[in-house]
Amino acid sequence: AQTVTQSQPEMSVQEAETVTLSCTYDTSESDYYLFWYKQPPSRQMILVIRQEAYKQQNATENRFSVNFQKAAKSFSLKISDSQLGDAAMYFCAYRSENGGFKTIFGAGTRLFVKA
Amino acid sequence: DTEVTQTPKHLVMGMTNKKSLKCEQHMGHRAMYWYKQKAKKPPELMFVYSYEKLSINESVPSRFSPECPNSSLLNLHLHALQPEDSALYLCASSQMGSPYNEQFFGPGTRLTVL
Numbered sequence: 001a002q003t004v005t006q007s008q009p010e011m012s013v014q015e016a017e018t019v020t021l022s023c024t025y026d027t028s029e030s031d032y033y034l035f036w037y038k039q040p041p042s043r044q045m046i047l048v049i050r051q052e053a054y055k056q057q058n059a060t061e062n063r064f065s066v067n068f069q070k071a072a073k074s075f076s077l078k079i080s081d082s083q084l085g086d087a088a089m090y091f092c093a094y095r096s097e098n099g100g101f102k103t104i105f106g107a108g109t110r111l112f113v114k115a
Numbered sequence: 116d117t118e119v120t121q122t123p124k125h126l127v128m129g130m131t132n133k134k135s136l137k138c139e140q141h142m143g144h145r146a147m148y149w150y151k152q153k154a155k156k157p158p159e160l161m162f163v164y165s166y167e168k169l170s171i172n173e174s175v176p177s178r179f180s181p182e183c184p185n186s187s188l189l190n191l192h193l194h195a196l197q198p199e200d201s202a203l204y205l206c207a208s209s210q211m212g213s214p215y216n217e218q219f220f221g222p223g224t225r226l227t228v229l
Contacts, residue, residue: 033215045158045205045220052215091157095214100171101146103218105157
């Protein structure tokens with residue numbers, strides 16, 4: 001069975017600085033998809049960024065980028081120029097090519113942004 | 116319109132009550148999901164509907180009964196719940212075709228069982 005591990009329950013970053021959230025996963029599959037979701041306090045969960053495992057190039061969305069290391073089964077999220085609005089719970093998630101739309105979430109990392 | 120709506124926002128019910136949660140989307144998504152989320156925990160998948168048919172049931176107790184009456188609506192019927200069922204219930208939807216497709220989440224219904 002696949003597992004997703006986020007080893008940092010909480011992280012803190014100064015506004016305008018850069019922070020990296022860690023995620024590792026375990027799978028025996030070769031085709032899969034990885035996601036980072038953001039859940040602000042009392043607000044809807046939204047997709048931040050996603051990566052197809054067969055693509056070597058790291059995904060980037062504005063201030064958000066990932067470091068995808070397939071052999072190491074690592075999928076970290078880098079947030080550049082952190083803003084107060086980035087404060088949220090961040091979940092790393094895994095989906096199998098043949099998983100029938102089942103999403104496996106990590107435990108989450110709470111990010112605090114200091115002004 | 117990229118919105119998933121859920122009603123009610125909050126629900127308090129007794130263990131003998133029957134209530135329903137409602138979810139709606141108008142994005143043409145044919146995959147719809149129910150998740151349960153306890154405080155400070157990740158969402159746990161409960162059910163997945165594909166083309167209005169139940170495709171995944173994660174061994175959820177029968178006191179939770181899902182229903183997908185059409186391609187835009189998803190209901191979760193609740194009966195004889197336990198206090199440990201108190202949680203945030205999230206609905207989500209996505210396009211069919213690829214697991215890469217983005218899931219759109221609703222704001223959730225916060226359920227308290229007394």
